Amino acid sequence: MQLLRNTILIIATCLTVAGCGFHLRGSQTLPPDINAVTSTSVVAHSLLKRELDERLNVYEIPRKPFDTVTRSDMSDTVIIRLLPETIERRLLSVFSTGQVAEYELIYGVNYTVTFPGHDPINAYFEIMRDYQDDPDKVLAKSRELDLVVSEMRKEAADRIIRRLALQASEL
Template sequence: MRNLIICLFCSLVISGCGFSLRGNYELPASVSQLTVGSSEAHSALERALRNELKPYSVEVIDSSVKGTSNTTSIYLLSDVLDRRLLSLFSTGQVAEYELIYTVRYELQFANSDAQLLEFEIKREYQDDPDAVLAKSRELELVLSEMRKQAAIRIIHQISIAQRTIVNTAVITP
């Protein structure tokens, strides 16, 4: 009984301080509709973002449809994959790359100015010239995972930016 009370007390203290599990991002209630668009038609990052938004109770609207005045908008400007050489085999062939996935997007909340945001996701990638087909498939999987992580990061940024706007509006008279 004592252990149960201690566990209950600890969980109340942890949840009371605002702790939440990693990856558990709650979008504010004010983000009920979200307009998603991209400079590139049928963008893979846009599809990944739409997939990651499915668990949230947010109505995702295509950018071609005009949203209401309380609509939050995300416009994906660019997503670029760059490679940086890390090491070489003794034969001079590339042994290892650093993959750098750069995402630029515009985030605009209802009745506020658009924010231009950018971030990078980096991964190390080992190349094997003897297994070209397998490594090309592996590269596709790594890029897909990087897009998924970028979509999660955009959702997290929406949550943080909206809280910042709300807190700033409460503080300023």
């Protein structure tokens, strides 16, 4: 009896999740008429571009290097153009001595997506993180800041890919 109830519960849960349109986060797909994605950046050696290319490979989305895209490839290739990213720090709190205790890091990403046969779509988003500063541990906090910014960059690349899949499905 217990086994039957658990089986029915599992089947009902699966049907509910499948029926509501839920997709696993790692399952980004593009329409069949899109052969590849290419990315370029106005900033030479952009770390965000490198991260985006890496994430495209993780999601197994076919990509082409921008310098190899020919005019005939434009009919089935999506172009992502990354504009300069911004990192701002906003003061959140201070110690009683007046030294900064906590910042809010704001990572801004500005990019343009061009689908074949459509006008470019401009997009901007921000990712925010709190960062605690300790003036007594400057080297450790510097490395921690680099790690936080790197994680924000990875999240930005994932968000660009999710938005790309969403925009492609709406065309």
